[in-house]
Amino acid sequence: MELGLEVLGFLLTALVMIIEGIAVVMSRRPMHSILFLFLLLLTAAALFIELDAVVLALAELLIYNGGITILLTLAASIEPEEIRAPRIKPDIILPLVAAVILVFMISTYKFGNVSNFSYTSLGTFILSGYGILLLVVMVMSIAAALSATYMISKEDVGI
């Protein structure tokens, strides 16, 4: 196999992703695990861009990095936790990893290049082939939002 720029980019992304996954497992405090999970999701978005799934990379950035990690950060800040010194110093590793990811995302993406299969008609494809599933997901999202609000607001809900 030729060791071209694309393969080198994938190897770099995979290496960074594996290091971040190990850092998630090795971190003692939950807040550090969430920070490394944030970087892991960012690297996964870079991998999606490399696989020509730009829409999914954007969805990953918006939903996971913008929503779920913020939610987890809030939950971890509310919970009481025992303070222990972390094994990995995130103030040194985090900027380096973020710089590697950003340089890779900017350098390897071919701007204006259309992928092998077109994502421009993805909305029409979803509506035509997966309309019922889309409705189910919409109802599930409403039910999840209402039930989460109810559980948080009512203290006497049995679990």
Next chain:
Amino acid sequence: MIDYSWIVYLSTFLFALGIINILVKKDGINFIIGIEMIINAALINFVSGSAYLLNENGAVYALFTLVVAALETTLIVALLLLYSSRTGGALFSSLRNLRG
């Protein structure tokens, strides 16, 4: 083109790390983090399969999985906050108190 097996190896490794994170740590937040790592491994499999088979169905499945995972995380966090407000912590070792 990247070899397809490399991406499968990567997603397998991520899946294993998520399982390890769930099994090793007893905290509720780390449980959710492990689940997110497992779901991301599945997403990478979906997207890579969609790219290599030139089929859009994998990308659509990945999109729906992404949305449903976000809903599931919201509900688990709500349950976790409720549980930690009752028991004073989110350690799963105290779940034995819920035995009927």
